[in-house]
Amino acid sequence: MSFVLAIVGRPNVGKSTLFNRLVGKRLALVDDQPGVTRDLREGEARLGGLSFTVVDTAGLEEATDDSLQGRMRRLTERAVGMADACLFLIDARVGLTPTDEIFADILRRSGTPVILGANKAEGRAAEAGVMEAYGVGLGDPIALSAEHGEGMAELAVVLAPMIEAAEGAAEEARTDVDVEEGETLPDKPLQIAVVGRPNAGKSTLINKIIGEERLLTGPEAGITRDSIAVPITWGGTRMRLFDTAGMRKRAKVQEKLEKLSVSDGLRAVKFAEIVVVLLDAAIPFEQQDLRIADLAEREGRAVVVAVNKWDIEEAKQEKLRDLKEAFERLLPQLRGAPLITVSAKTGRGLDRLREAIIRAHEVWNRRIPTARLNSWLAGMVEAHPPPAPAGRRIKLRYMTQAKTRPPGFVVMCSLPEKLPESYSRYLVNGLREDFDMPGTPIRLHMRSQSDANPYKNRKKSIPSRLSKHVKKGATKKG
Template identity: 80%
Template sequence: MSFTLAIVGRPNVGKSTLFNRLVGKRLALVDDQPGVTRDLREGEARLGELRFTVIDTAGLEEATDESLQGRMRKLTERAVEMADACLFMIDARAGVLPADEIFADILRRKSAQVILGANKAEGRAGEGGYVEAWSLGLGDPIALSAEHGEGMFDLLQVLRPLVEAKGAEAAIIEEAAPETDVDVNEDDEADTSVRMPTADRPMQIAVVGRPNAGKSTLINKLLGEDRLLTGPEAGITRDAISLPFDWEGMPVRIFDTAGMRKKAKVQEKLERLSVADGLRAVKFAEVVVVLLDAAIPFEQQDLRIADLAEREGRAVVVAVNKWDVEDHKQEKLKELKESFERLLPQLRGAPLVTVSAKTGRGLDRLREAVERAYTVWNRRVTTAQLNRWLTGMLESHPPPAPGGRRIRLRYATQVKTRPPGFVVMCSYPDKLPESYKRYLVNGLRDAFDMPGTPIRLHFRGQGDKNPYKDRKKSKPSRLRKHLGKPSPKE
């Protein structure tokens, strides 16, 4: 097991900034507004020769009820219990506040190893707060500047004996695979098998949808624990949190994303950052689960989100949540399927499953749909099969002849997977109408069992094969001129 360090403290003391510095990426959202972080975010930290797991937590609040702040505090306290050590951060420029003293007392009881860090200690403005930190009775404070990287060597010196005591495994100097290690251009002509997810390279799934559709509740049910913050309030999730788990034998890393509202309604900078973080998760995912609310499915924003996933070339599964409160299930399901085919023709045949994140019903069907969508997304068709298919399509419905010139489709080949991409060599590719392109794409779906997955079909010209096209006109011979006979080309 890796050594785990939880970063805790009041809101806006710089926890997420330090987290980003330790993991070497801008994974956590950072803003001047306090209370940006709400969920627990884990990352693989690098500090000198040390490698360990770091947890970014929500700012500690004094609320202990079932309010949003109270639930955030419970989640942070859970992280403290999970971690091997806690880095308790205060704002050196603000000094030690009464809330800091309360939380310091809580940490003494809950965690055996507490490291005290006085952040924002650069310059003279932080000297007073750094001196005050001694009064908390948590040992020698470390003067830090998460933004500028000051104090990292002192933090390394404190962490080294703790990490080494945990075990040599945590201190192995190896380059960890990035969390979003998705090679969307991975392609090997000789390999027709589907790359199955492994523990080192799990399947990456992003759950997206409008606010309050139940994304975090669904992921908590899949994990079997309350790992993500949930509640009746819309827009609780802000960061795109990624969590690894084993989904009935299938290694998975699942991304919980912030709810995406219409662009016109997104006014605050923080919400724009949250949505951008969610869009980034979609770009790096392999399978995107678009979660709808059964009470108001296929709203305009749902359609935009599903279309975005298709344009990004991701395998798409549409899941309708809150199915447990639906009274007329058969009539509703028929209506959903009709709306899906009518409103999202570009995803024709994509899986549509009904689930209940609250009760867990339908999650087995969701897993089957995700695995099938992933398999189709990785599918490869041999060139021989493609050209037999192309011959049949041309015989059934030949391409048009704009301006009297017949468009000839000579042969087809698959150039990539993830999603499947094909190239057809033809004459006059720019004159081929969109309707005929759709005819071929739909034919590919039906012939090779690729429902719902994005298909990229490109047409390339081979040039004119007429050997006399650019040949200069020959001059008539002197003998023909003398005899008055025309040349063969005259």
């Protein structure tokens, strides 16, 4: 288990900026508006020769009720309890505030080792704030500038003995067997993005899967702002679940922060292997749901459609029948993709969802031998020959699988530009049915023999040893 450092402090003191600096990527959303971060975001940090896990947290506020700010504070306090150490940031330009002093007292009583950092310490304007930081009684403050990278060496010096001590204790406690006998885990976890409209229950679903309140949830729509990756071993399979911000229609997205959130969610879809499109059973297959599912298909991702809040549905059989009919009619490009009913609140249907994800990933990675493909192609052509534009029959000569993830096929043929789209759909549908590849995106490319010729359109050149004689002969004739 890696050493865990939680970055905590008031809103807008630069926690996410420092998080991005430590992980070396712009993983966390950063904006001048306070309170951008709401969930816990983990990342693998490197600082000098040190490697550790860093956690970005929501800004600590004084709310203690069940409001959104109160739930954010409880989530941050939970991160403090789980961390090996906390980096408590204050704003050196603003100086020490009463809120800083309140939370410094909370951190002292938590029992977790605390490192005090005075961020935004570049320039003379911050000198007084750095001196004020001594007043919280948490030791010598480290003057930092997360934006410009100042103070990172001093932070590494303080962290080094803490990490060394934690690793030594972990080595003593480590058992010889980490995985049960007979159980094998893949080297790389499956990358799964959970996407959908606001308030579909994405964060609640992930919390139910991992068995703890890891992500912030509530009745308010749009709580999640950036894509949060949660590692988990689910049924013996390692996964990384990405919780994404709810995606609304583009015309309704006006605020800069929401645009950043949606952009972050779209990026999660592009890097995922499987996309779980989560629908609300009360209003399924809204226009935005269709756009999200179509985006996942166009990006070539394996798609699983999950219908949430099934526990409050009364006429389940009739509703399920209507859902399947609407799915086939509105999303023909995903014909055969799994449609799973779940309840993020009760956990009903989660086993079937996991099985559908594993199955979708297997299909997405499927490779078909070339001999089988060409035998199948001959049968498809015999059953339904391609058209003959201007009296010239298009010939399909050879087929092979060029790639997986998603499955991609190349067919060598004559006159590929004249083969109608309907015939390509005929072949794609046949591949789905005959090779058991329901729902996964399939890429089919038609090429002519001349496309494969590397010397096509290349001008003939005279060998260099003959070029001199040719030039001399031309000169003499002249």
